[in-house]
Amino acid sequence: MENKHRKYMELAIELARKGLGKVSPNPMVGCVIVKNGVIIAKGYHCYFGGPHAEAETLKSAGGRANRATMYVNLEPCCHTDKKTPPCVPKIINAGIKEVIVAMKDPNPEVSGKGIKTLRHYGIKCKVGLLQKNAEELNRAYIKWITKKMPFVILKSAVSLDGKIATRTGDSKWITSRQSREVVYRLRSQVDSVLVGANTIIKDNPSLTAHRMGRNPVRIVIDPKLKIPLSAKIFNTNLSQTILITKEQNKQSAYLKRLESRGVRLLKFLTKNGRINFKQIMYELAKDNIASVLVEGGGETNALALEDGVVDEVMFFIAPKIIGGRAAKTPVEGEGIDRISQAINFKFT
Structure with a gap:
């Protein structure tokens, strides 16, 4: 899996880094959507309280997202007690066929629930690609949310x-x-x-x-x-x-x-x-x-x-x-x- 998908996850992490100093205490998140080996959309969480990376990227992709693969450095959110709507329903409704995730969200309100919901709706999910890179990027968020x-x-x-x-x-x-x-x-x-x-x-x-x-x-x-x-x-x-x-x-x-x-x-x-x-x-x-x-x-x-x-x-x-x-x-x-x-x- 790693050789085929690594470059897209590297890009997602690179995009996420653009949110450094702008999205805290939210995590930095980048997203890339690929279809038939071609990047059709990419985005990132730009500022605290603004649209999440997945939502921005899906909006950019439009109908092309159907049957495409999404790469995201953090598990998509599924909880509603926050400033912005959850991303998981948007991914499901867009017809994404597979989601590659670098790391699970350590937030107890998510922590595997987003992935579980996606799988429940028949979307393939793979977790762990470039996980250490993703954890290093969001080390402040991880400590803040867990400790x-x-x-x-x-x-x-x-x-x-x-x-x-x-x-x-x-x-x-x-x-x-x-x-x-x-x-x-x-x-x-x-x-x-x-x-x-x-x-x-x-x-x-x-x-x-x-x-x-x-x-x-x-x-x-x-x-x-x-x-x-x-x-x-x-x-x-x-x-x-x-x-x-x-x-x-x-x-x-x-x-x-x-x-x-x-x-x-x-x-x-x-x-x-x-x-x-x-x-x-x-x-x-x-x-x-x-x-x-x-x-x-x-x-x-x-x-x-x-x-x-x-x-x-x-x-x-x-x-x-x-x-x-x-x-x-x-x-x-x-x-x-x-x-x-x-x-x-x-x-x-």
Whole structure:
């Protein structure tokens, strides 16, 4: 099966990728319809709340879809409790004879039900072609829908000797303009960017995509409410800003000023003086945030890693030596006593 159908599924996955940064928390889905060895229609899910890939492609194919084969990187949906109508009835009504699916939808409301319904109506279904590719593409969606937590990427720019700033705190710029543009593009592809209060105080960043695409939700952790009201993230409406602080902070003139500027407040109970990152991530997932880019300093990064929420680490390494025992590193905190306690990742 793979040799005959692979190129069409590769195209479906390529089309699906066009929805990156536009359809979340929905999955990215691409669809290709083939008849007698010829592609007669193709499409993808373009934006959240918009038509699904299968519906768009069937609309483009029209009557030619009858007795054709459909390739789709995710199982067609069959549930009705959502913004758009289900795709399975459309596939049945169009007369599609076979559906090749890369992976089942992990959403419990679908999870095999779409395939079962198609087979019930006599449509052949094959599942698993390029499944790993499909899972990698929608890794954020998979984690969000199955674990009720966003996919978390920890990003840092470091020197060859593992420093993110000099002993005086100077960090502009360790890496190149090209590296920063990659980060801006990455911001446009995730749902949110998260930093700690010290990053805002020291660098006063806007945390936007710098016209590379959609701006992410900006999240800052500030338990002690020490960020000045003049900070850029509190004074620009380029995207939503969320301030995470501790439950013990009473309503104050400072917080009222932030709320009047559209800043959303999330309060959490602290333990040992800090907010647990898992609590934060569970709450963000409820707000349909399926991916988070952590761009904090050493302390914020250390806490995220310690609490076990990080899925991927991305280091931009510059050919520079900074030195200095007091220079900042990308992961600080208490650290570990033995190498066996290290947090392990795999190169990809």
